[in-house]
Structures are given as structure tokens and as C-alpha cells.
Amino acid sequence: MRALWAGFALSALVLIAAAWQWGHAEQLRRSQELAAVAGELQNLGEQLRAWPADRGLRQSLGELLAHPRLGYARFDLRDGKGAVLLQLGRYDALDLPLPRPLREALRSGIYRVSSYPGELVLRDHDGAWRGLLQLRLLKSRRQLHDPVIRTMQGAARMQGLLGLLLLGGFALLLYRQARPVPDWSSRLLPADTPPRPRARRGDGQPDPYAAGVRQRVGRALDGLAYGLILVARDGRIVYTNDTAEQLTGWLRADVQGRLVYTVFRTLGEDGIPEVTPAEACIRDGQDLPPQARALRARNGETRPIEVMSCLLRDHDGVVDGAAMLFRDMSVAIRQNDELRRQARLSQGVVDHLDEGLLTTDPAGVVRFANARAQRMFGYSRDEMAGVTVTKLMPVPFLNTPGVRIGDYIGARPAAHLPKVVGWRKDATTFPVELWVQPMSVDDSSGLVVIIRDITERLRGENLASRLGRLLDSAMEEIYIFDAQTLYFLEVNRGAQRNLGYGLDQLSMMTPLQISEDLDAAMFQSYLGRLRGGDTGHLSYRCRHRRADGSSYPVEVRLNFSREEEPPVFMAIVADISERQAAEERLHQLAHFDALTGLPNRTVLKDRLDQALLAASRNARLVGVFFIDLDRFKPINDRHGHEVGDRVLRAVAERLKQGLRSTDTVARLGGDEFVIVAQGLRTREDAGRLAQKLLDSFQAPLQLDELSLPVTPSIGIALYPLVETDTEGLLRYADSAMYQAKQAGRARYHLFEADLAPERRRRLELQREVHTAIALNQFRARLQPVMAARGSAVTAALLRYDWQHSRHGVIGEDEAALAAQQAGVRADLELWGVYRACELLSEAERVGAAMPPLLVEISAFQLRTADFGLYVADLIDRFRIAPSQLILALRVPDGETLLLHDAAQALVRRGLRFGLHAGAVATSVPEGAPLLCLLEVSAALLVAGQGELPALARQHGMELLVRDVDEPAQAAALVEAGVGHLGGEALLPPQDLADFLLRLQQHPLQPL
Template sequence: MFHKPDVADVEAQRILARATGGMAAAAVPVASPSSAVLLSALAQAGYGVIVTDADARVRWLNDAAQSLTGWLGGDALGQRVFSVFRLEDDQGEVMPSPVEAALAEHDVGLRRYSGWLCARDGTREWVDAQAVACFGIAGGERDGQAVLWFEDAGARQRARRAVQRRTEIAEAVINELAEAVLLLDATGRVQRANARALRMFGYGSAEMGQLTIARLMPVPFMNAPDVQFTEYRTNPSRRLPRAVAWRKDATHFPARLVVEPLPVMGDDGGYVALVRDDTETQRSVNMAQRLGRLLDSAVEEIYVFDANSLYFLEVNRGAQRNLGYTNEELRTMTPLMVAEGLAQETLLGYLAQLRGGDREHLVYRTRHRRADGTVYPVEVRLNFSRDEEPPVFMAMAVDISDREAQEKEMSHLAHFDALTGLPNRPQLMLRLQAAMALAASSPKQLAVMFMDIDKFKVINDTCGHDVGDEVLRAVAQRLREALRTADTVARLGGDEFVVLAEGINNNEDATRVVEKLQAAVAQPVAVGGQQLPIAFSIGITLYPNDNADMETLLKHADEAMYAAKHAGRGTHRFYEILRPDTDMVDTPKKSRFGPHLS
């Protein structure tokens, strides 16, 4: 038996057509009751559905509505709808009830709402909701009910928030770049500027928006009207004058400018300009490599990682290129997995300082390990963005291989002789201090030998200093090869050398070392077609037999060396310790050296 369509049937068909684009309504016979038409179609479409009476009390809700609201059917029946279905906006404010709004209007017009549905268990889901009032005829009066249907729109909301988060991260990273970044319209007026640009030129954000690129860089754009800012491309078609930028305080600086089109800026297009202060430290990477891909093409490695799990969320192409990992591989890794020698406790300590607000950023050094197992040193600047949801850390790593090589070279030059590569005086003193400490705690002696090349001045005067330098290098190499690994040979300057020989029992042991050294230099040195004979005068003192400090030990050995020279050169002398009962008045200075010759 067919039901005769009444006002409610007609309204249901119209509502259904508007809510579902006509598809669901067309599939339902007109002869069906209005409530069945509407509720069946909405349920098939996957909506949560709540039916209320004219007083906005729940009369029925389907399974999807029970799942989303957390209210079971028996608990929900008879409840005011705003208790079961409560919406809040992004600020947590309660939104008007869609059902009550629809009933209050006494109309079947659709009411559309989007907000956070607060479930009974306290969880929140973003939903899109619509409500409609339906009226029938009873006893000549219109009696009403309302139908509310809604769907989980969380996926769309999460996608929107992810895009917003990526945008915020991109802006934060761009603000950390060393270059000023200006977005220009087609006429060259500044539309946006990063934080570096504001600091570089000294303007506020609002002030910057009133300026043009020509005002910021009057040279060349004001004094050379034929030069257009759009010509400053990565590969300009002609030679262009250098740009000079002017700050707000009228000071100026030489600037490097590169401009590229940015079609996304409106119908007329726009440009992105990168400005670098050329008075600062020169960059090793061409700025053009970062145009259009400011983050991916940056020379720095840029990482964004989750504040809780520490897994990478975003990495730029610079990190992928330097490490040799793909983006997908890096997203399964943490900073500890790419840093060699960085202890977990150390990293967590850094992060705790930033989380606690003790520091806005911090810088540390570590070594990054590539996919092929090789490592390279980096300097990492770490920041914390607590405003992100979830909070994230941002790390910018710079390869400092060249800097470390320079530092190592400077350290080497500070401790080693540039001509011969032997330890210099500061390094000798460090090794002498360690050797004296070892000798003081053992029955062995430390031999300190002061050596001077005989007649070296004659070589310099007759053959030239270049030949003299070659002689010094050759002698240094021979001495180094003649000594044991534990021994030290150092150059003090000129033709003076010092040898530290450990584990010496007595003068005879020291004499054998001297004989070995003399033998090492006995063969003439061949330089520039000449055969130059070499011999040493050597002075020796033994510690702790000569229980003096470092400077005094060297002085004693030096005095013994001069005694060897006076004895005829090419020989050696030991420093003789003066005992307290020695008659200093009757003993001439030369008697302090023993008669040992070799």
C-alpha cells in the first residue's frame, strides 16, 4: 500500500536533492515516507544522523552518530541535542547548535557548520554538519522535528594544518638564511621581506612595504636609468654594474643582487630578489643555486625534527646531497643516526636547554656520517619552535671541513717548524715536561742534547740561504730517521737542534746515541750539484742527575755544546754537575764539562 505524499515528503525530497546533489533523492520512490527517504539516503552516504523533536531533544541517532559523539542510543534519547552534539571553534568557544537554529527559523533551509565536535569521552574531531527543520500537518497545525547530519572532516583539517605548518617552517628557515630575500611586484615594489632583509636595511616590515628595489639600491637603478632590476638574473645577458645598497640610516654597503621571476605572484607576475652583503664573509656557494628553491638548494643542511620522537620531518636537498640518503630514508632517521660521536645524553642536554627557554639557540660541532660510511665535520645551529603543533626543532648544519683544515694547519704551525716539520720550541717544552716527569719516576735518565751544525754560516754565506734551507731539511730528516720513535728531535731556530733521548742508563748510553746521530749526518749533503760535509757539536746533560728545571737543562746542554765547539767541533761534551763542596773560585768555567769525546 502506497503512502500518499504529504508536505513532509515534498520537503524531504527537496532537502535531499540539495544535500546530495540530487543523486540520493532520485533513487528513493516518492511514495516512501519522508523520514525514511531522508534518513536512508544520509545513512547510505556515511553521515552521522540525529533526529530531534520540536524541543530539540534527541529522538533517534544512527550508528555513525553514536561512534562520532560517543553517546550510545539509549543514553542519548531524550537528551537536549546540544548535550550530545556540541561544536567548538578553533578558539574553544561553543558554537550555536545547528538544530536549534533550524527549529527557531521554522524553515527547511539548510544550515551548514564546521567545527570541533566534542565527544562524550573528551576527544575532538573536526566535522562538517548540516541541519534542517521538517514539518508535517497534524490537526491543522504544523508539528516539527529536525534532522542533523554530519561527517568527519578531520582529514581535510589535518591537511590544511599540515600545509600551514610547512609554510611556517619554510618562513622560519628562510628567516635564518644569510641572504636578504625580497618578493617584488612587476614594478619592483617590495611585497614581503625576510627577517635578514629587515636587519640588513634597518627598516620595519611596514616601512619595507612602501619601498622599491630602486630606493633600496640607488646604485645603479637611480643613476643608470637604462639598467633594469630584472636584468640581474643568474646569467645576465650583458655585463651589469655592481649594486650599492643604502640602509635607513644612510650608510651603504656593496651588495650582490640576483633576481628571478616568480609567476605565482598575481596576474602580472613578480620577482624574488636575493641580496647579499659583500662586506661579510664570502659564501662558497653561488647564490643562483638557491633561487626558486631557497630551502632545497641551500648550501646548508636543514633539518626539522619532531621534539618528542626526534625523527626528521623535513630535510632539504642539501642534506640529502651531502649525506647521500634519499628523503624517504632520512625520514626514518634521527640526528643521532647521522652524527658520529654525538652522545645521546649530550644531544638531549642541548634540547633541554632550548625547551626550558635558557637559550634561544645554541651551536655545537659534530661529525656527520654519509651513507657510504665517510664522515665530515659540521657546525650545527639548533633552534626550538614551541609554537608548532607538534613542537619541532630546526637544525642548520654547515660543512666546516675547510675551516677545520685551516685550524689544524694553524695549530701545526704553532707547534712545528715550518721549514723542517720538526717540533718547535713550544712543542719541545711540552715534550720535555712529559719526559722529565717520566724520568723522575723511573731509574732511567733523560738525555737532553743541544746540537749545532758546525760552520753552517759558511754554507749560507757561500752557497746562499736556499741551499742552507735544503741542508737543514736534509739534516732534520736524517736525525728523525736515526732516532727511536719515543725520542724527540726539535729545531729551535737557525741551525740549532735539540734531541730528547729517554731511557738512558749512563753517559755511555748517551754517547752511543750521539755516535748514531753523528753517523747519520756523516755523509755529505748533495745540494745543487755540490757535496756539502756536515758535522755537529753536541752538548749533553742527563736528568735527573742534573736536577734542574726545563730552561736550566737546555742552558746546561747549550753550555756543553759550546764546550764541544771549543774542543775542535764535530764532537760532544757532557755537562758536569758542580757539587756543593766544589771550589767555584779556583775552578775555571771550562772544568764543568767532562772529558768525554766521541
């Protein structure tokens, strides 16, 4: 036996050696063939050098492929970077009626079978590397007559023949030696089982051979998930495998000898138990084919199964019992149900397609039509079955010879194919767009035909074409741009012509890129209003920038179209260059002097009105300077009106040069000019400006060869020193100008109004209060607040007065009123907070205990971050406890209190707030933080008749009266529920040092 195997191995080695020698000879032959074709193809390197300008390379490769003796099968030409330049093959034109992947695989297999690969580096005449040519040569075309190769091939053939003969002989001998006589029963038994003796019928002894077979077969069926039950002739169970135990719920030990119908219980459709397949098989004497049943397990669970049964016979052919083979079908049924559900879902998806879908046989007979196709042609599903494509679409398949449905296979139909028209059941027609694809399922083939009704699309295209021609001929610029990306989708020819851009360039641009002065945020707000439906359209003006850099003014009318998918904006743009120039000319004529270009009386009055409004807010003076030229008439009479006009223009230039950018100079007519100067602080400021103007005219006017001395006379009226309106100021300034002329010309005169001393004082305080705050001309003092019952000091009121250089000491109320009218009340309050922090820091530095300081502020200060950040900075800078400050808020009636996050942060740090009551009907404003104090005046408390104490108790606030004037008044206030008192009658305001001395005389009980 070993010798036979050794001979078999030797034969195999002979075959391997023959195959190796044949392969070596074939490799040598292919190398010689590739060396032979290298000379034929080397001139391609020079042609590749001129690629792609020289297109002759494709023709050269095509001629090489077509040559019958050269034997080229395929060329793949690549450049120096590996990119494919050309691909040509002998079988590329092979077009079989197969699916594209299968067609490509078949073509590749033909190339591999009929040819072998090679590659050649292409160089030009200079030796430079130009590319790589990968080629395939046909195996049977080139015949090289090399004796060495022929000798090697002959030797390989002889070795192969010898090896085959030896291998066949040794294989036959091995087969005869090793062929056994099959004993299938012994193969199912363990290897150590002794030979089976012939059993005698009726001896009652268990058969070990049969038991072994049962176990081996049972385990094999367990691997296949089949249950096995062996039943004797009397219907009792002999054997069950593990799968049968799982499916029936009965253990093998429990079922041994039991009647089969008590274990294997199958139910009919009405739930009545049925005869088991094993019993039926024994009863009928024939095998039972597979059938579906419902099996009830021992635990009452019912599951679907597939069961079959066959008879068991002994050696004499006598029926010895039956075997039942069954399996659980639950998973298979669920899978089938899922497949049916998927089929219904697929049917529903196909029926909901917008296109009609037909499946046909190769002859064009309809086998299936979706719901859309049925509605499209007007047929029912049954009527569509068996209908031909030529009946549904007679144009072109019926009336055009040679046109078949297969011509439309592939992608979109080519332009040379005729248009397709559908024919409905009611004989109406409609245009159709057609896609056809081959379909192959199992052994059957057919076509999938997708039909789209393009009636609406053609109508829309015709309408769009008509509208496009109309829009292109319009004079306005028309832009349609995407609502999300803002890129232009359509631009008419008028816009392209005006901008100088092509349609390709504009498709990569947005409205912001062609607009010079269009703010992006403002443009987005326009679009947002249109998207939100706030308005149907809106208009705005901007400038469009041309491709050459120039620009022109336009008026844009913007609309939003939600009906488009995706939504778009449409802008209709009109060039308003001529209209804007005309408007500017009209505006210039209406508002400016034609001779000098200065503002006329209309503009003067408007700017003077604005200056008066500003002066009422900032407590500054507005000066009106009325100017008249001295001895202008002699110049006009002597030199003529032309020189007079030149003099007026020169005077206008000198006046403008002597003014600030905020001042206005206007010409009223003739030689009269008016200057409006804002922001003057004092009368002296007006005098200095007038003198500056007079000094600018000391030098004569130089007009070519003429030198003309010209001087002005100036009259000045100051608002609000002169309380009047615009016309009154001009009138008073005109009167002052005549007084200047009467005084000798070339001078100015200030109109003096008769003002009451009290009003003059009030105006001066308003003008100077800002400077007083900046120069720290205010003095801070502290007034103790006493507990209503006892003598303890609970807090201190921050009081202040103004140390004025001319008017002496200005009280707190008058100073606060001046700051209010001057618009700097907030600055004065910030100064108060600063001084309070500074005083607390000084007291802490000397080691003196201080009660909390009460500072009044306006509630509007808490709305912005500046106040909160400023107070937080003061607390950190002076290192004081936030609880040492109590800010009493003055809130107008009915106003909601808004706290910025910075103010909320102060509350969290421990800063406390109180409420200053300005009226009897005071209430806690909405949005107020937790208030600890209600500050009122004595007169207001009496007038309220108990309302304010009730308000304080309701919100848990302490009640403070700050202006107790008489000691007797204090007792009445205590009876009214006041907890804290302050005022001149108790303790007057004092400097910090005196205040600290006074604290030593009273106990300290901080609020």
C-alpha cells in the first residue's frame, strides 16, 4: 500500500515538473514577443509628447488593433501621473443583450482567455519618459520560430504525458485496494460496538444495535432542528431526541412507553385533537407526506409545525412501528408573513409613484401596471393585463415602422428617437417621457417601462420660454435668486448687459456682491420680513457695481415666491440714474442758494429748530449771527453784478472756513448771511466767535486783478437768553446787526434781553452744573437717621450742596433741579454713590463703625449694565461691604422696574434697595427686587392717611421719614407707624468728622 502511495506521489511530481517547464517556455516566448512589439510601438512616445494637441494617437492605436497579423487585443495608455488617457480594445464594441455588469464581466473574461498582458514605457526621441502603455497580445496570432522554446515545449509535453499515464495507473490500483464494502448500519454505531447478531422475533430483549442507530440519527436530526419520535406498533413511544423534548415539553424519561397521542397532541382548525401522524401511518400502512399541523406542548403552548411519518420494518419486512419527523415552523411562518408584508409594502410604494410603471415580456405585452399607470391610461388592473405597449402608446410604436420599445432601453431617450404619445381608454392623448430597462428574474426576462406624463411640464416650459423672452426684452433688470443660498438662478439679458457679467459669472454671485452700499444685516432683515409674511413686497435703493468697477443707482422691488420649490426671491431693478440726478437738482434748487451753494432760508429754519431742541436738553446756548456786508452796494454799482456775485461767493467761502463742522452758514438773499452756532457755553463764547469772523475779513478779497476790502457787521441773539422761536431769534439778531452798523460797521453787537434775575440764575445753573460735577464742586454731608423709639442711629442720609463761585451755596433741591433740566441728573447720582463709598472707606480706615448710607437714584439707571458695573467697581475699589449701601429708587408712577443682569449681580452680593415714595398712590413697581425701606416725606405721610404705612407693612419694609422739621412732629409720626426719622429738627447734616463724633453720643443700631 505504501509503495502505491509513493508511486502516486512520484507521478504527481512528474506532472508538476512538466507544468513548470511548459510555463517557463511560455514566459520566454511572451518576453520575446513583447521585445518584438517594442520597436513597433516606440514611435508612440513622440506622438504622446504632442498630446492632446495631436489627436492622431487614437487613430494610430486603432490601426494597430485592426491589423490582422500584429495580434494586439487591447491598449491602455496612461500619462506620467498614472491618469488614463486612452482605452481601446478589440472586443470593446461587443454589445450583448445582457445587463451591464454581466456584459462587462463577460468582456473581461474574453480578454483574459484570449490574450496575455504586457506593458511598455514610452519615451520620445530625447529619451524623456512620456507615459506607460499597458497592452494585451492575442495568444495565437504571433508565431515565433525559436528552436530553444520548441525544444522546451516538446520536453514538457512528453513529461506531462508520462506523468498522466503513471498517475492514472497508480490511482486505479489505490482505488481497488481501498474500496470497502459499505455497511451503513455499522457506520451509525460507535466504533467499539460488536457485530450485530441476527435478532429473533418475539424474544423481548432490547436491541443494542437499534439503540445505537437511534441515538446517532437523533443527534444528527438535532443538528438540523428536527424532532424525532419512534413509535412501536402498539402506539407507544420508543425513542425521542432532544429537539422533540423541546417542542413537546416532555422529557425522554417521562415519555418512554407512553401512548403517542398523549405526548404529541396536534389540533385541527376547530381546536379538536387529531390522530397523530404515526398512528395514521400504522393504521393505513403507508407513509404520510409532510403536512402542516398545530402542536400543543405540555405547558399548553401551541406552535405551528411541519410533520411527516414513515413506517419502520424489521429484517423480514414486517411493520415494526413508525417514525415521526417534525420541526418548528414559527420562524418560517414569521418570515413568510414578513415577506408578504414587504411585498404589500413594495406594491404600495410602486402604486404611489408619480410615474406609471409597467412590466412587460420581451414582446411588449403588459404583465403588471401600477396604480399611476392605470389612472394615466384609464384602464383597470385587470384590463391592463395582456394589453400591448403598441396599444397604449401607438405613437411611435404602431405608426412608425422600425421603432421598437427596445430602442428606448438605457438612460434618457436620445434626441433622434421619436416623441412618445400615450393613448387613453377614452381616445384622448397626452405626451409621454419614457424610460425602459431590461429585467431578468430567475429564468424569465422582460422589460421595465417607466412612463411620465409631461403635459404640465411642457405647458410650463412653453410658458417659461414665453416669459423668458418677455423678461429678456424688458428694460428693467430682473433677478431670481435662491431663498437659502442667495445665489442667482435666473438673470435677464438687461441685467447682464448693464452689469457687464455673463450668466455663468452671475450664477456664482449673490445680490450683496453686486451692491456697493447694501448692508448685509439690513438685507437679511428685508428677506426676513418677506419670509415671515409681514409684507408682500418691499423696495429699497442702493448702487449696483459693474464688472469694470463703475456703479449706478438703482431702485429694487423685492418679492418672495413660496410656490416655487425651492422658494426663491425675485428682484425687479430699475436704473434711477436720471431720476436721482433730477431729484438732486430739485433738492439743490429747493434747499440751497444757487449763487453761493449755501443753505437757503428753508434749510436754515430747519437746522435752527433742531439746534433749539438740542439746547433744551443739554443747557447750552445757541447763537444766531446775522451778517450784512458793509458798503457792498458801491462795489456792485462800480464793478457790475458779475463782480458782485464773485464777491458774494468769496464771502461765503471765508465764512465757511471760520466755522466748525457743527455750525451752519446760510444766505438769506442779497448780501445777508446767517450763522447758527450750537454748543456755546457763555456770552463770551459768542463774542469770541464773532470776533474771529471779523478778523477773517481784515484782508481784502482778491478777485483776479481786483483787491476789494469787504467787512461784515454782525448781530447776535442767544437762546435761551432770548426766549423766543426761530423767527424771533432771526428778528432780534437782525436788530442787533443794525445796531452794529450804527456803531461804526465792521463790528458785532449782542442783543440784550430783559431777563428776570431768578430766570438768569436758573439758566446759569443749568449751563454750569455739568462743569460743577466734573470739578467736584459739590460737598457731601451725612445726616443721621434715628430710631423712632429711642436714641439709636440706624442709618445716614447722603446730603449735598453746591459751592457756587457767584451764587454761593446752592441747596440740594435746587442743584438737583438744575441737573435734571440740564440732563445730567444721572451723573449727579453717580457722584453721590461714589462719595458714599468714599466716606465709608474713610470711616473704616480710621476704625469707626458706620451705619448704612442711604443714596437716592433714579430707577432707570438699573436698566443698563453701566450702572451695575460702575457700582460693583466702586465696592471692590474701596473694599466696602455691599450691605453698607442702600439705594433708594425713584420710580415714576405705573412704570415697570427693569433690572439688568449687572444690577441683579449687586443684589446677589448683598446690596440693598429702598423705595422713594413720590406720591400717596405709590405702589411697589413690577420687577422690583426685595426692598428693605420705604422713604417718604412727612407731608406725604399725613396726606396718605395710613396708606403708606400699610404698604410698608404689606411688603415687609421699614418706614422712614427724612424731613422732620419740628420735634413735636416726631411724636405724631411715631404714632402713625414710622420706624425711622431724619431731619433738621433731630440732627442736621454734618461732615464725616463731626458725624463720627456725634455717633459716639448715640448707640448704633444699623438698619
